[in-house]
Amino acid sequence: MQPRSMFVVSRMLPLAGGLLLALLVGIHFGAVNLSLSEIQQAFTDSEEANQLGIIVWQIRLPRVVLAACVGAGLAMAGAAFQGVFRNPLADPFVIGASSGAALGATLALLCIAGSVTVITASSQVPWLILSAFGGAVLIVSAVFVIAALSNLGRNAPLLTLILAGMALSSFTGALVSLVMFLNHEMLTTIFSWLLGSFSGRHWNEILIAGPVIMASGGVLWMMSRPLDLLSFGDETAMSLGLSSGKVRLLILLAATLCTAGCVAVSGVIGFVGLMAPHMTRIMLGPRHGLLIPGSALLGAMLLVIADTLARTVIAPAEIPVGVVTALMGCPFFLFLLISRGRQTA
Amino acid sequence: MHEIELDHVTCGYPNQQVLQQVSLAVEPGTVLVLLGPNGSGKTTLLRALFQLIAVQQGTILVEGEEIQQLSRREMAQKLALAPQLEMPQWPMTIEETVQLGRSSHRGWVQPFATEDRQHVETALKQTGLTELRQRKITEISGGEWRRTLIARALVQQTKVLCLDEPTTGLDLKYQVEILSLIRNLAHERALTVLLTIHDLNLASCFADQIVLLHQGEIAALGTAAEVLTEKRLSDVYQTRVKVVPHPEYQTPLVVPIL
Numbered sequence: 001m002q003p004r005s006m007f008v009v010s011r012m013l014p015l016a017g018g019l020l021l022a023l024l025v026g027i028h029f030g031a032v033n034l035s036l037s038e039i040q041q042a043f044t045d046s047e048e049a050n051q052l053g054i055i056v057w058q059i060r061l062p063r064v065v066l067a068a069c070v071g072a073g074l075a076m077a078g079a080a081f082q083g084v085f086r087n088p089l090a091d092p093f094v095i096g097a098s099s100g101a102a103l104g105a106t107l108a109l110l111c112i113a114g115s116v117t118v119i120t121a122s123s124q125v126p127w128l129i130l131s132a133f134g135g136a137v138l139i140v141s142a143v144f145v146i147a148a149l150s151n152l153g154r155n156a157p158l159l160t161l162i163l164a165g166m167a168l169s170s171f172t173g174a175l176v177s178l179v180m181f182l183n184h185e186m187l188t189t190i191f192s193w194l195l196g197s198f199s200g201r202h203w204n205e206i207l208i209a210g211p212v213i214m215a216s217g218g219v220l221w222m223m224s225r226p227l228d229l230l231s232f233g234d235e236t237a238m239s240l241g242l243s244s245g246k247v248r249l250l251i252l253l254a255a256t257l258c259t260a261g262c263v264a265v266s267g268v269i270g271f272v273g274l275m276a277p278h279m280t281r282i283m284l285g286p287r288h289g290l291l292i293p294g295s296a297l298l299g300a301m302l303l304v305i306a307d308t309l310a311r312t313v314i315a316p317a318e319i320p321v322g323v324v325t326a327l328m329g330c331p332f333f334l335f336l337l338i339s340r341g342r343q344t345a
Numbered sequence: 346m347h348e349i350e351l352d353h354v355t356c357g358y359p360n361q362q363v364l365q366q367v368s369l370a371v372e373p374g375t376v377l378v379l380l381g382p383n384g385s386g387k388t389t390l391l392r393a394l395f396q397l398i399a400v401q402q403g404t405i406l407v408e409g410e411e412i413q414q415l416s417r418r419e420m421a422q423k424l425a426l427a428p429q430l431e432m433p434q435w436p437m438t439i440e441e442t443v444q445l446g447r448s449s450h451r452g453w454v455q456p457f458a459t460e461d462r463q464h465v466e467t468a469l470k471q472t473g474l475t476e477l478r479q480r481k482i483t484e485i486s487g488g489e490w491r492r493t494l495i496a497r498a499l500v501q502q503t504k505v506l507c508l509d510e511p512t513t514g515l516d517l518k519y520q521v522e523i524l525s526l527i528r529n530l531a532h533e534r535a536l537t538v539l540l541t542i543h544d545l546n547l548a549s550c551f552a553d554q555i556v557l558l559h560q561g562e563i564a565a566l567g568t569a570a571e572v573l574t575e576k577r578l579s580d581v582y583q584t585r586v587k588v589v590p591h592p593e594y595q596t597p598l599v600v601p602i603l
Binding site for chain 2: 086225226228231233235236238242243287
């Protein structure tokens with residue numbers, strides 16, 4: 001085997017193994033802790049209707065699989081946004097996908113729920129998912145249009161994109177706050193959606209978000225070499241044979257779609273999309289051909305662990321998973337920053 | 346056939362024309378140095394050649410083909426550029442950076458092949474980077490980074506190599522080293538080289554031909570001895586200069602008079 005492929009296998013295998021382990025741990029912990037043999041039994045038994053089968057197939061498995069999908073999606077989108085914007089601070093929400101989804105979801109909650117105060121299983125309301133997805137796509141499209149209009153004839157729309165994204169995010173954020181303020185009784189419902197959660201999610205959500213995340217993630221992976229080239233800057237990428245403008249648009253669209261798919265089924269979960277690409281870059285290097293699949297594995301693993309913590313730490317109650325990712329992610333991320341600073345110093 | 350041909354090229358930015366009616370033909374295997382004061386259009390000429398700025402009038406031919414008709418990828422197989430300003434963003438290795446110069450031959454997804462690796466080997470060797478190949482580009486010196494950019498342009502295997510101020514920010518040793526490297530490559534590989542530079546004396550030593558640009562027009566074109574005259578330089582740079590013979594070579598040496 002060539003040294004390069006040896007390197008790839010030796011670094012990717014631990015990540016894949018880590019994800020598998022996280023999935024098992026996620027299935028194991030819950031209201032009833034399942035032993036390994038019980039999990040095995042649930043998988044091998046053809047009879048799914050018994051209690052064990054129901055716990056594993058109807059409750060735990062869809063939840064960990066969805067968390068893995070969303071983690072992978074956010075991480076891939078984060079890696080792509082960081083690559084396109086040549087900015088390590090970029091995350092999947094940098095051009096307004098999260099605020100758009102939040103607005104969409106809020107409006108949907110308002111319409112569906114009316115006076116109902118508690119919505120337990122959002123799987124009952126595919127409208128919520130579609131509306132959040134639509135909101136994300138709508139706001140990001142608006143950001144693109146604004147950036148395009150303000151950049152007519154000029155060549156550096158990246159900064160404008162970020163600025164327009166920030167402005168529109170604030171605007172939609174204010175709209176969401178206004179809706180919450182005017183509808184006190186919906187406050188908890190909307191707020192807990194905004195914080196992100198996998199509570200009560202089933203295979204439906206996976207069927208909706210899974211294909212979107214996989215397809216857009218696949219496109220991003222195919223765009224690895226263009227992403228590498230874009231890291232040298234637009235003009236160099238062009239002189240090396242890349243039609244930067246078109247390619248960047250394609251990458252941004254795929255990354256946005258990926259983000260929208262994630263946000264629609266899980267709410268706004270921060271930090272995974274920022275953190276996973278950074279950690280992967282330290283482990284695997286900055287080439288996107290490895291970075292994107294590596295980030296996907298790591299992001300999936302992190303979010304499965306975070307969600308397992310979210311639903312077990314104060315069981316039977318649940319902490320919003322977005323809170324866990326921030327609480328867990330922030331100190332670890334700062335530790336990484338400091339230790340890496342020390343290394344280079 | 347000329348390697349590069351500019352025919353009455355006018356281009357610039359919305360409110361300002363930088364190049365006006367520039368015509369120029371470059372023979373294969375020539376080291377052509379673009380000289381001129383700041384804002385005279387040196388970099389713009391290179392940018393026009395790479396279609397990084399729209400040509401408003403006139404045509405540019407490379408190997409007899411009109412540049413506007415070529416796709417980005419086709420262009421990258423004919424012209425290579427080592428840009429002036431490029432800040433490395435991610436800690437790629439020197440080798441990875443150079444390898445990406447092969448993208449125009451492989452497209453978006455096709456993996457790099459043995460042939461690509463051989464070109465990378467050769468370019469690393471020619472630029473003296475073989476030992477440093479695993480170093481991260483965020484942690485190397487200015488001179489090593491310049492050489493990396495040149496190596497990346499070399500693996501494109503084009504007949505034309507353009508360098509935008511390849512010596513800026515380098516000390517004398519590296520300036521001479523880089524220019525000697527470029528001239529040797531030009532003669533070994535029969536490359537056509539276009540480079541911009543500010544140092545008149547380095548230009549005088551290393552150029553086969555010099556183009557002196559002034560306010561977007563060609564003020565003079567020819568060998569160093571033909572172009573670098575006292576009157577012309579004093580006019581173009583609006584500074585008094587004295588031109589004396591180089592003590593070692595036949596080339597002119599330009600000294601400012603304060």
